[in-house]
Amino acid sequence: MSADIRAMSEQLAADPSSLIFLPLAEQLLGRGDLAHASRVARKGAERHAHRADVHDLVARIALAQGDESTAERAWRQSLSIAPEFGAAHRGLGFLCYRQGRWSEAEAHLGTARSATPGDPALEAAWEALHVARAEAEAAPAAPAVAHTPGQIFDEALGDSGQVALLLDRDGLVVAGQYLTAEGEDLGxxxxxxxxxxxxxxxxxxxxxxxxxxxRIALETEAATVVMAPTDDGVTLVAAPREVPLGLVRRTLEQCATVARQWLGGAA
Amino acid sequence: MIRHSVTIGWADAPLKRFVDDARLELAVLLHTSGQVLAQVGFQRSLDVQTACALSAAINASAEHLGGMLDGKPFTGLHYAGKARQIYLGQVPTKDSRLLVLAVFDTESSLGIVQLYLKELYANVAAAAPALEDSSPALAENFEADLNRNLAQLFGRP
Amino acid sequence: MSAFASALAAVTRHRGVMACLVVAEEDGIVIDGSAQVGVDTAAFAALTASLYRKASRASGSAGFGQTSFCELEAERGRVLAAGRNGIVLVAVAESRANLGLLRVELLKAAGGL
Incomplete structure (x- = not known):
């Protein structure tokens, strides 16, 4: 452990509310110690949930861990706090580019370029995006970009704090995930x-x-849970109580449609 | 030993369905004499024998008690324990009646058991063979067996 | 007049309500109720109480806490349940019934159980 990291760790231990976790997590990320970086950043995000830069840090660490859905969620969280936050647009632009979501990539990278004009990395990404998009559009129609099973509901869920799962008849998770703030999947x-x-x-x-x-809807102390039969299983959406019931029902409809399409494609 | 009717097997499917639908732990379908027709969920044959002997005795008592107190026999009995409950009820058939003993926990309820009991009546009626086949196959020593079992249960030699 | 008469009346006065039952949560037996002719009240009581119990246990085990309201929507109607103190208030309604109104009414009535 470097002296810097040790010193920052001690400082954070002495004052858990300190913003020292930001450079500490950055250092850990730079050293490739992703597990510790993620832990430090997530703890920090719990205490400083109102800071856009903290969610950007969580997103970059998640991306380094290969967890694109968490990264996207964290960047969207950043934008819900600061809609013009360049780093989040940059990250989302890059992520959407990787996933072949050209229009979204273009929109986010465009906003990021406006925020930091002349940034060589952004200019290179912008160029690469247009080349890739032109090639994709010139190529014969290819199947839609396949999401991993854990991510199929991400677009339908947006930033509302809802989660969705597709379960088979035995209650086993087929797709979707239920991540805690610590990154544990409780699906x-x-x-x-x-x-x-x-x-x-x-x-x-x-x-x-x-x-x-x-459809079944349950209102519990902590959440609203709705579910609908899907093939021989169930699509389930859970949302914090503050999300209106009507919105949760609407999200369920969208997720059930996504699940049926995905199952049709996967079959 | 467990005694079966001569038409062993016809009652298995209706009882199994009753157990599955009502989410019971155990159930046994028996003649009012205590002879078993079908059982689901018991681990040991001795337990089935015991359950049948006791059920027949309880039913006989309840019939008499009902007659004394209410002018007509009691036909169902429910007991709720701490973790488990039992329901002992009569199952009318075309020519006679049978008994069913259902044991359940919090996965089921009295209401659920009574609901599916009605289905059991219909399923038993549909599956039951003609009277001459379905009557209990009384072995020569059945009465003696039953009395011995009850005596053992109540601690008498 | 039973202790539940006002709760039952508040729910059954709504358009499309076919039955309203006060049910013991643990055994699924009807305590009181009002239903249109032909509604199998014993079945609705036993099975809805069972569903409510199952939902409560499941949501508790899943970390969501106690269930206070449950709605089962079907092709030709819906069943709603709100519980308190071991009693579940069950409403059976046609699809045309106003869900929002019924939900509020049921929760309000359940609050008085």
């Missing part, structure tokens, strides 16, 4: 517990004479 736990509710509803419908069930 399997949530899926295992909540999938039984769908089974219970299916049993009930045999006696109700109301046809098949199309």
């Amino acid at each position: 399997a736990l949530i899926g295992a517990h909540l999938s039984g509710v769908g089974d219970e509803a299916t049993r009930a419908m045999r006696h109700f004479g109301l046809g098949a069930w199309t």
Whole structure:
């Protein structure tokens, strides 16, 4: 451990609310110690959730870890705090470029260029984007960019703090993720517990004479949970209580559509 | 030993369905005499034998008690323990009646058991063979077996 | 007049409501209720209480805390349940019923259980 890092760690331990975590996480990121960098940055983001630069740091570390969905979420969080924050537009532009989301990449990189005109890295990215886009448009129609199973709902969920899971009939996660602030994926736990509710509803419908069930909504102390049958499994969306029920239902519809399309494509 | 009716097997499917639908832990379908027709979930044959002997005895008591107190036999009994509950009910058939003992925990409820009991009536009626086949196959020593089991259960030699 | 009469009346007066039942959460047995002819109240009570219990246990285990409201939407209607103190208030409604109104009414009525 370098003297710098040791000193900063001690300073942070002495004053956990200090902003020293920012250079500390940067140093750890620079040294490739991603696990520690991520931990420091996430802890800092919990304490300083109102700072756009903190979420940018979380995003860059997540990207270095290969976790694109967390990175995107963190950058979007930055933009919800500071809509013109250049670093977040730069990061999202780069991410969208990597994923072949050309229009979004162009919009974010354009905003980033306006924020820091003449930045050589941005100029190079801008040029590369247009070359790649022209090549892609000239090429014969290719299948849509495949998301990893964990990411298929990211666009439908946006920045609303909602999470979505696609579960099979046994309650196992097929797609989506439920990440805590610490980066732990609780999808399997949530899926295992909540999938039984769908089974219970299916049993009930045999006696109700109301046809098949199309949606279940649960309002709990901490969350609103909605689910809809999808193929022989269930699509589930969970949202903090402050998200309006109507919005959660709308998100469920979008996620169920995404899941059906994804299952159709994956089949 | 477990005694079966001569038409062993016909009651297995209706009882299995009852257990699955009502999410029971254990169930046994028996003649009012205590002879087992079908069981689901028991680990040991002795437990089935014991459950049948006790159920038949409880049913006989309840019928008499009901007659004394209410002018008609009691036909169902529910007992809620701390973790488990039992429901002992009569299952009418075309020509007679059977008994069902259901054991359940928090995965089910009295309401659920009673709801699916109605389905069990229909499924048993549909599956039951004709009277001459379905009557209990009383072995010569059945009465003696039953009495011995009850005596053992109540600690008498 | 039963202790639940006002809660039942507040829910059943809404358009499209076919039944409103006061149900014991643990055993799924109807305590009180009002239903249109032909509604199998025992089935709705037992199965909705069971669904509500299952949802409460599942949401608790998943870390979401206690369930206060549950809606089951189906092709030809919906079943709503709000619980408190071991009692669940169940409403069975046609699809045309105003969900927002019913939800508010049910939660309000459940608050008095």
